[in-house]
Amino acid sequence: KQEVTQIPAALSVPEGENLVLNCSFTDSAIYNLQWFRQDPGKGLTSLLLIQSSQREQTSGRLNASLDKSSGRSTLYIAASQPGDSATYLCAVRGIATDSWGKFQFGAGTQVVVTP
Amino acid sequence: ETGVTQSPTHLIKTRGQQVTLRCSSQSGHNTVSWYQQALGQGPQFIFQYYREEENGRGNFPPRFSGLQFPNYSSELNVNALELDDSALYLCASSFMTGGYEQYFGPGTRLTVT
Numbered sequence: 253k254q255e256v257t258q259i260p261a262a263l264s265v266p267e268g269e270n271l272v273l274n275c276s277f278t279d280s281a282i283y284n285l286q287w288f289r290q291d292p293g294k295g296l297t298s299l300l301l302i303q304s305s306q307r308e309q310t311s312g313r314l315n316a317s318l319d320k321s322s323g324r325s326t327l328y329i330a331a332s333q334p335g336d337s338a339t340y341l342c343a344v345r346g347i348a349t350d351s352w353g354k355f356q357f358g359a360g361t362q363v364v365v366t367p
Numbered sequence: 368e369t370g371v372t373q374s375p376t377h378l379i380k381t382r383g384q385q386v387t388l389r390c391s392s393q394s395g396h397n398t399v400s401w402y403q404q405a406l407g408q409g410p411q412f413i414f415q416y417y418r419e420e421e422n423g424r425g426n427f428p429p430r431f432s433g434l435q436f437p438n439y440s441s442e443l444n445v446n447a448l449e450l451d452d453s454a455l456y457l458c459a460s461s462f463m464t465g466g467y468e469q470y471f472g473p474g475t476r477l478t479v480t
Contacts, residue, residue, distance in 0.1 A: 283467065286468065286469060294473060295371075295471040295472050295473040295474045296457065296459075296471040297471070298468060298471070343409075343410075345467065354415075354423055355402075355410075355469065356412065357402075357410050357411070357412075358409050359408055359409045
């Protein structure tokens, strides 16, 4: 059974510092991994999608890496801003028959960027 | 391009009642998934529909059921509501082929009293 873990659960950094968010998963048989942002009480906003054959994806200040063999993904946010304050979640989609279609989420990392 | 929409935004129900939540997929998407998110936790996968058929289900009892319509809109039905069903219910749509990137709606906050 796929388990997705995000450490730390919470993080506070001063504005301008780079953010490093970690996501680990137990089953390397994944179809893809997706990073999301969630503001309090709101839905999820997709940040980056990494297919299983890719090693990284970049969008603006965001960069996500994927190491399937070690079961890890890292989201880097450069030069953090107060507007980056939110909860960041990672989710993996499995490829096994009994996990197809299931998108397994971590519990998220709550980020606060202080001015 | 229209995003994923959900209705209603908030809902209060009494234990034992039934509820129907609705989702309208993003234009061009043929797959819809439903998730339950309790406070402080990540979303839990309920089920997925592709071409009006369920093709993936999480660890939720049969009183959680769904429908997908020909226009790819969807419903989540929950019977015999329990207090623990109080949560944010999220709908996500995607296209079955290609990258399979999921796009989420704003959610429906369900409170069961």
